[in-house]
Amino acid sequence: MSKRFEMAPWTVTHSVPVIKDRWIDLRADDCVTSGGVTIAPFYVLRYPDWAHVVCQDAEERLCVVSQYRHAVARTVMELPGGVIEPGEDPMAAAQRELREETGVIGHDWRACGSYATNPATHANSVHIFACRVVSIDARELDDQEDIRVDFVTMPELRAAMDRGEFSHLLHVGAVCRVLNLI
Amino acid sequence: MSKRFEMAPWTVTHSVPVIKDRWIDLRADDCVTSGGVTIAPFYVLRYPDWAHVVCQDAEERLCVVSQYRHAVARTVMELPGGVIEPGEDPMAAAQRELREETGVIGHDWRACGSYATNPATHANSVHIFACRVVSIDARELDDQEDIRVDFVTMPELRAAMDRGEFSHLLHVGAVCRVLNLI
Numbered sequence: 001m002s003k004r005f006e007m008a009p010w011t012v013t014h015s016v017p018v019i020k021d022r023w024i025d026l027r028a029d030d031c032v033t034s035g036g037v038t039i040a041p042f043y044v045l046r047y048p049d050w051a052h053v054v055c056q057d058a059e060e061r062l063c064v065v066s067q068y069r070h071a072v073a074r075t076v077m078e079l080p081g082g083v084i085e086p087g088e089d090p091m092a093a094a095q096r097e098l099r100e101e102t103g104v105i106g107h108d109w110r111a112c113g114s115y116a117t118n119p120a121t122h123a124n125s126v127h128i129f130a131c132r133v134v135s136i137d138a139r140e141l142d143d144q145e146d147i148r149v150d151f152v153t154m155p156e157l158r159a160a161m162d163r164g165e166f167s168h169l170l171h172v173g174a175v176c177r178v179l180n181l182i
Numbered sequence: 183m184s185k186r187f188e189m190a191p192w193t194v195t196h197s198v199p200v201i202k203d204r205w206i207d208l209r210a211d212d213c214v215t216s217g218g219v220t221i222a223p224f225y226v227l228r229y230p231d232w233a234h235v236v237c238q239d240a241e242e243r244l245c246v247v248s249q250y251r252h253a254v255a256r257t258v259m260e261l262p263g264g265v266i267e268p269g270e271d272p273m274a275a276a277q278r279e280l281r282e283e284t285g286v287i288g289h290d291w292r293a294c295g296s297y298a299t300n301p302a303t304h305a306n307s308v309h310i311f312a313c314r315v316v317s318i319d320a321r322e323l324d325d326q327e328d329i330r331v332d333f334v335t336m337p338e339l340r341a342a343m344d345r346g347e348f349s350h351l352l353h354v355g356a357v358c359r360v361l362n363l364i
Contacts, residue, residue, distance in 0.1 A: 007330070019201070033250075033326050034250070039326055042252055044253045066189070069301035070226065071301055071303050114349075116351065119253055122254075126351060128351075144219040167301070169297035169308060169352045169356065170352055176357075182336070
C-alpha cells in the first residue's frame with residue numbers, strides 16, 4: 001500500500017456522442033492505454049450525480065422507499081434519493097428528494113462521502129448523506145411515481161435483503177458506510 | 183412491512199434497440215405505468231451478469247485490485263471480478279476472474295447472494311462470492327489490462343475508502359454483505 005496509487009491514464013484519440021437526451025448521455029471514445037494498446041470504442045455513460053439518504057427515525061429505523069423498477073421488471077426497496085439538478089448543492093438535492101419521495105423533513109444532516117456509481121462505465125458520482133427525522137409532511141410525487149414508504153429496523157432490512165427486496169447493491173454500500181459498519 | 187411487496191408492473195407498448203455490440207446493449211422502451219402514465223422512452227441497459235469476489239487470506243486481509251478506469255479518469259481500487267460469460271456458472275466465473283486478475287486459487291467458496299447493479303437503468307445482476315486463498319499462481323491478464331493486486335487489512339480498506347481509492351460503492355456493499363456487517 002506504500003506505492004503511488006494513481007496509474008497512468010489512457011489517451012482519447014477520438015470521441016463521438018452515441019445518444020444524448022434528458023435521460024441518457026452515452027459517448028464512444030477511442031482510447032490508447034498507457035501500455036500502447038488501442039481500445040476502440042470504449043463506452044462512457046454520463047449521468048448527473050446522484051444523492052441518496054440514510055434517514056433514521058427516533059427508534060433507529062431506516063426510511064426506505066419501494067417502487068416498481070422497469071429495468072429489472074420487479075419492485076425494489078431502496079434508499080430515498082435521486083438526481084442532483086444542474087447547479088444544485090448535493091445536500092440540498094438529498095433534502096429535496098427525501099421530502100418529495102417520503103414527506104420527511106430531516107435534521108442533523110451529515111455528508112458521508114462520494115463514491116463512483118460504476119467506474120467501469122459511469123462517469124458520475126453518488127453522494128451519500130445521513131439525517132434524522134424531524135417531521136413528516138405530505139409528499140410531492142411526480143405523476144409517474146408510485147412509491148411506498150416504510151421505516152424498517154436493521155433486522156427487517158437484513159430480512160428484506162435475504163428476500164431480494166432491498167437488492168440495490170449501491171444502497172447496501174451506502175447503509176454500510178453511513179452506519180460505519182465497515 | 184406486512185403489505186404485499188410487489189407493485190403492479192408497467193406495460194411496454196414499443197421497444198427499439200438503440201445500440202448493441204460486444205460492450206453495450208441499450209434499448210428504448212415506450213412504457214405505460216400501472217397508473218396509466220406514459221413514459222417514453224425509458225432506457226434499459228442490458229449487460230451480462232457480473233461476478234465479484236471477497237477473497238481473504240489467512241491473516242483476514244482482503245484481496246483488492248487497482249486499475250485505471252477511463253469512465254472516471256482515475257485509478258480505482260475494487261474487488262476482483264468481472265463479466266460472466268454466456269453459459270458460464272456464476273461461481274465458476276468468479277473463480278476464473280479471481281485467478282486471471284490476481285493469480286489467486288481460492289477455496290471454501292461461498293455464494294453470498296445476487297443483487298441489482300442499478301435497478302433504475304440496468305437489467306443485470308451482480309453475484310457476490312466469498313473465498314479463502316489457497317495459493318497464488320501467475321496471472322493471465324489481457325493485453326489491455328494493467329492491474330495491481332494488494333492484500334489489505336480492514337483498517338487499510340477503511341483508509342482507502344476515506345482517501346477515495348476504494349470508491350466503487352457496489353463493492354463497498356459486497357464487502358459489507360459478505361462479512362455480515364449489516
